[in-house]
Amino acid sequence: MANLTFLIMDGPYENERTVTAFRLVDSALKKGHDVTVFAYEGAVSLTFAKQAPHANAVHGRDLAQEDHPLPKDWAAALLKTAQENGRKLEWVNCGLCVDERGVGEAIPGAKRGSPGDFWKAAEASQNALVIATR
C-alpha cells in the first residue's frame, strides 16, 4: 500500500486529462492505495455542488435518459470508493482558486486548503504527479 498525491488543474468539461486523472485515482483506490487530490486552478470546480444535469435534444434524450455525467458525482463516487475499500481519499481544493471562481459550495468530503497541503501530501507520498493544464 502506498500514499499517492495528484495535483490536477483542468476545469470540468474542458479536457480528457481530467478523466484520465479520475481513472488514475479510481484505479489507485481499488488497488489499495491512499490518495490525496489537490485541485488547483480550474479543477476546483470539479467538486462544485451546484453542477446540474441537463436533457439533450441533439441526442434525442430527456433528462433521465441522458444521465449526464457530472464531475462532482464522479468525485463523490471516488470518495465513496475509498470508503468502501477502506482507503483514504483526501480531496483538497485550493482555497484562493475557489474564491476566484465563486465555487465555495463543494460536495461533502471536498475540503478547502492551500499549496502547503499539497506539499505536505507530496512529502508523505511514495509518488506525486502533477497533471497540469497544457
Place this chain on the structure above:
Amino acid sequence: MARTLQYIEGAYRANIEEQDDPAVWITGAIKGAGGDLAVVLAGNAVNYAVKGQDASGLSFGGRAQTQPPRIADDLSRLIAKGVEVSLVADDAAERGLERTAFVEGIRTVSRGELPKLFAGYDRIFRW
C-alpha cells in the same frame, strides 16, 4: 525533505487573469511553506525570464488592470528566496533570446545537460 524540480514549459496560461503564472506562483507558495524547490523554464516559458516586459495597459470599459503580471520580477523574488532558477538555453536561442535579456541570477542549462540535472532531484513536477 524531497528535492523537487519544477519543470515549467506550459507558458502563458491565464497570466492576465491571475496576474502571475500559476506554476511560478505555487513555487513561491510552497517555498514559503518550507519546500525545497528549483525551477527550470523550458519551451515558451523561457520568455518569462526576459526583463523589461510590460503587460500594463489592459482596460475593459472603465475597468483598468492595475496589477498586470510581472513574471520576470516573480522569478527574481524566487531567486532572492534561494530558489535556483534555470532556463533551457537551446529553447532561448531558438526564440532569439540572448543571455543579456534575462533577469539577474537566472542560470542556463543546455538540453543535453537536462538528464544530469534531473538526476539531482527526488521529484520532478512538469507544468
